[in-house]
Amino acid sequence: DQQVKQNSPSLSVQEGRISILNCDYTNSMFDYFLWYKKYPAEGPTFLISISSIKDKNEDGRFTVFLNKSAKHLSLHIVPSQPGDSAVYFCAASASTGAGSYQLTFGKGTKLSVIP
Amino acid sequence: EAGVTQSPTHLIKTRGQHVTLRCSPISGHTSVYWYQQALGLGLQFLLWYDEGEERNRGNFPPRFSGRQFPNYSSELNVNALELEDSALYLCASSRRPSSYNEQFFGPGTRLTVL
Numbered sequence: 001d002q003q004v005k006q007n008s009p010s011l012s013v014q015e016g017r018i019s020i021l022n023c024d025y026t027n028s029m030f031d032y033f034l035w036y037k038k039y040p041a042e043g044p045t046f047l048i049s050i051s052s053i054k055d056k057n058e059d060g061r062f063t064v065f066l067n068k069s070a071k072h073l074s075l076h077i078v079p080s081q082p083g084d085s086a087v088y089f090c091a092a093s094a095s096t097g098a099g100s101y102q103l104t105f106g107k108g109t110k111l112s113v114i115p
Numbered sequence: 116e117a118g119v120t121q122s123p124t125h126l127i128k129t130r131g132q133h134v135t136l137r138c139s140p141i142s143g144h145t146s147v148y149w150y151q152q153a154l155g156l157g158l159q160f161l162l163w164y165d166e167g168e169e170r171n172r173g174n175f176p177p178r179f180s181g182r183q184f185p186n187y188s189s190e191l192n193v194n195a196l197e198l199e200d201s202a203l204y205l206c207a208s209s210r211r212p213s214s215y216n217e218q219f220f221g222p223g224t225r226l227t228v229l
Binding site: 034036041042043044045046049089101102103104105106107108 | 119146148150156157158160163171203205207212217218219220221222223225
């Protein structure tokens with residue numbers, strides 16, 4: 001039972017264009033969502049987060065959008081740079097219920113930014 | 116501020132052996148989480164410790180265990196190693212559990228079981 005799904009295993013984008021990474025979730029108890037970036041042989045690095053009371057959060061080139069009714073979130077990277085090439089993980093947590101405060105991760109999307 | 120540290124960075128073991136992995140959280144963080152990332156898979160939650168107690172464990176057999184020490188550092192023990200235990204083991208830490216739980220990861224320990 002995969003509660004956080006990233007349906008695109010990979011994505012290729014030209015340098016300077018927009019990268020859009022998508023994530024869907026099934027657990028309506030999730031109220032906090034995060035994106036992590038991971039390079040090979042390194043631990044994931046926290047990128048940006050959003051709580052369920054918001055629908056958008058921006059940090060520089062990175063923006064996360066949350067559509068609660070659709071149980072969908074997306075990460076936009078504008079403009080994309082070759083250094084953004086990495087695996088991006090979507091994660092979610094709930095503040096109540098079984099397993100609260102834990103993160104549930106998607107399987108990741110490998111982003112390749114082509115110079 | 117020092118990040119999460121893990122040791123060793125790499126480890127090679129044979130089937131049936133035992134292994135201990137170590138993790139030191141960021142100063143001020145009380146929660147430590149362990150994840151397994153096998154080849155081609157996402158991060159699978161293993162264990163969560165907070166204030167010295169095991170708070171939850173993922174869907175892994177009992178030969179995966181661990182503990183958290185009074186200084187909040189943690190160790191993960193894996194007994195009777197199997198080939199499929201070959202993976203990157205990641206440790207993460209966070210502040211006291213709250214609604215907004217950002218976990219910060221260490222570099223991981225790469226375990227190879229032959």
